[in-house]
Amino acid sequence: MTHETDKAWMEQAIKLAMSKGKSPQDTPIAAIIVLDGKILARAINQTEELCDATAHAEMMAFRKAGKVHGDMDLRGATLYSTLQPCGMCTMASVWAKVGRIVYGAGRDDVHRMYFEDRHLDTMDFIKDAWREDLVLEGGCLKKQCAALYFKPDDDVPIEMQGNI
Numbered sequence: 001m002t003h004e005t006d007k008a009w010m011e012q013a014i015k016l017a018m019s020k021g022k023s024p025q026d027t028p029i030a031a032i033i034v035l036d037g038k039i040l041a042r043a044i045n046q047t048e049e050l051c052d053a054t055a056h057a058e059m060m061a062f063r064k065a066g067k068v069h070g071d072m073d074l075r076g077a078t079l080y081s082t083l084q085p086c087g088m089c090t091m092a093s094v095w096a097k098v099g100r101i102v103y104g105a106g107r108d109d110v111h112r113m114y115f116e117d118r119h120l121d122t123m124d125f126i127k128d129a130w131r132e133d134l135v136l137e138g139g140c141l142k143k144q145c146a147a148l149y150f151k152p153d154d155d156v157p158i159e160m161q162g163n164i
């Protein structure tokens with residue numbers, strides 16, 4: 001269940017995402033990490049700019065948050081992401097030990113190109129993790145977030161589909 005404060009943070013994440021552009025072609029994905037009501041890190045997807053397949057918004061946010069926090073252990077923090085984290089970012093969330101992941105648009109709200117696996121879902125990674133305290137909550141400002149991305153039935157050119 002998402003709360004009003006979650007919506008406020010997600011609004012900030014949406015604004016940050018839109019700083020990249022408002023078209024799905026601009027890859028407007030953003031993540032914010034919040035601990036004790038304060039932002040530890042804000043980041044956008046920079047895979048193309050950095051020529052780095054791991055430069056997803058969440059990964060960039062973890063890198064920044066660790067430095068600010070002086071510790072890679074982000075226990076008690078919440079990761080906000082405009083799009084459901086992929087497998088890599090979900091695993092990084094487990095390693096970073098965030099307490100909650102709150103995302104906007106989910107797998108079913110967007111084109112399949114945003115996810116690396118046909119069937120494995122973020123939920124599956126989390127269900128099987130040793131971290132039993134990690135909470136995953138989707139659908140926070142889902143419509144606004146989903147509007148940033150290619151829709152499930154969009155005819156996306158194959159060269160733009162990063163997962164194949």
Ligand SMILES: [Zn+2]
Nearest residue numbers: 056085086089
């Ligand atoms: Zn990712």
